[in-house]
């Protein structure tokens with residue numbers, strides 16, 4: 101008799117979702133689905149608002165990565181104004197975006213995933229949270245808190261507000277950086293470098309112990325997409341789109357992000373509020389893409405900061421083509437944190453960083469604007485159309501977590517097939533299925549269940565929907 | 574004399590007499606053509622207001638400046654109630670605080686005042702009032718009306734979602750600029766500010782584009798186009814100077 105297992109809600113991710121596993125008569129997993137059960141409808145309530153309100157309004161989508169939305173939205177507005185923003189403004193936006201990436205990655209790595217990585221997937225679920233880490237490895241917990249605080253402090257220092265800053269505006273930023281603020285940020289860097297250094301070392305040493313997880317956590321061929329600089333280096337804020345295949349072969353190169361509609365299609369599934377974007381030329385669902393830290397490591401030819409570049413080279417030597425296991429999202433995240441620190445260091449030493457010329461003023465010159473940036477979780481697209489008075493007529497957002505939707509579904513199926521059978525359900529096995537999702541760090545906006553306090557309910561149902569077994573923690 | 578307060582006379586008598594009254598147990602004196610609000614402020618007693626603005630005729634639209642006057646059970650809008658001899662005024666009491674709080678709550682519930690994403694966030698008189706009066710949440714339901722934004726003017730925007738119907742725009746346009754572009758259309762909860770004969774602001778024939786209405790508007794209803802969230806701060810200081818200069822000239 102077939103059965104269905106539901107993991108609801110999925111814990112230690114940003115948002116609300118559930119996982120359903122279907123078992124066939126023989127007790128093997130026949131299907132796995134990841135459902136995003138929350139619905140926001142942001143695009144709809146932007147309609148009729150002045151376009152220049154979008155950055156601050158869109159930032160409200162998320163309390164974890166508001167800056168990512170600010171950046172993509174401000175860029176879409178720049179396109180509506182048809183301005184090239186001042187060089188200093190572009191650099192300041194980069195610093196802000198990198199700080200956001202660092203704090204978000206620190207949250208994902210240390211708060212949400214380190215309980216699995218440091219305490220073990222089968223450890224006591226009651227202690228498998230950041231407090232458990234604090235008890236067993238206090239240094240790691242403190243490192244996580246420090247790194248996350250660094251990111252938030254930079255955002256606060258630059259933009260005067262930690263969670264929802266309104267510093268990014270169409271045309272640039274609304275205030276220049278001062279020397280004392282710059283020096284303050286620079287003074288925090290040495291400690292952060294040390295933290296990333298030791299965390300990277302420990303993570304690399306621990307990989308050996310996770311061979312099974314590496315082999316089964318969404319480890320399959322797919323396309324990878326991300327922004328790169330014009331010379332194919334790692335880029336978070338501006339740049340061009342690149343797509344590579346599983347062998348690491350470049351499929352799309354130097355694509356102007358505003359042509360995304362030629363590259364990306366969006367499919368809608370009946371059982372989830374999350375749309376599934378795919379690579380259009382390859383069709384649906386064959387054009388499955390992955391975005392985010394792992395994808396960015398796979399699309400680039402290098403990193404233009406020395407230490408991160410070395411780490412990247414070592415990372416890419418894990419496999420001959422692209423690195424395919426989603427388990428390595430964690431590792432990639434640490435390399436990106438290192439890149440973020442080095443890049444902020446570079447940018448803040450730039451001679452023009454304190455320039456007062458930080459905003460271009462213009463009236464709307466285009467009826468349409470597209471802004472693309474890399475959010476911590478991957479490529480983020482904001483696309484607006486305005487009427488002749490500058491009011492939003494239509495808005496479309498493609499969010500990083502959406503891009504990963506197909507791969508996450510495939511990934512939980514792969515892990516569930518490996519770890520689950522109807523004969524017995526171990527909590528640690530279910531935790532692994534959840535952890536596949538966690539490795540992608542999906543941001544289903546907006547809440548963080550960082551402590552893992554949300555109950556996990558697993559239901560076993562037969563083909564007729566009858567409840568056979570129920571486990572809760 | 575009667576203890577019943579009288580409405581403000583149309584034009585102040587040139588040879589006005591001085592009245593003595595108590596405000597919050599303090600003995601004060603004021604010209605007979607002065608309002609309770611002005612008399613209180615002259616003596617350093619602050620009464621919260623919203624529609625009131627120095628340089629514009631008081632209209633008593635918002636009712637936030639209500640005070641108690643001994644001998645009457647009803648409340649009086651202090652901006653349009655003249656001082657009287659022997660009057661005993663109370664500007665702050667539990668009852669007044671309750672009413673003022675409710676007024677602010679009702680203003681918030683009637684339209685879509687979403688401070689967090691408003692261009693006037695941090696520079697808004699309605700927001701300041703809410704903070705002053707301790708309005709942390711609403712006890713009445715939000716009406717969430719679907720209201721349009723008129724962005725047809727080249728330089729300014731009228732967002733009905735944020736309007737509190739204080740009529741400052743109507744008054745400054747009629748009394749100071751002399752254009753009388755603004756008016757109120759409809760009644761009660763359906764009332765809206767309109768330009769000319771309810772046509773898009775951008776097509777108004779009478780609007781001179783002076784921007785006074787934008788500067789005096791206490792909220793994010795009338796704003797400069799292109800200002801981002803938190804960026805729209807208003808300048809209202811010009812008004813008393815303007816009035817003063819004109820009076821000088823006419824003398």
Ligand code: SF4
Nearest residue numbers: 736737739740742790
């Ligand atoms: S638009 Fe502004 S000034 Fe005019 S009535 Fe509304 S809130 Fe008052």
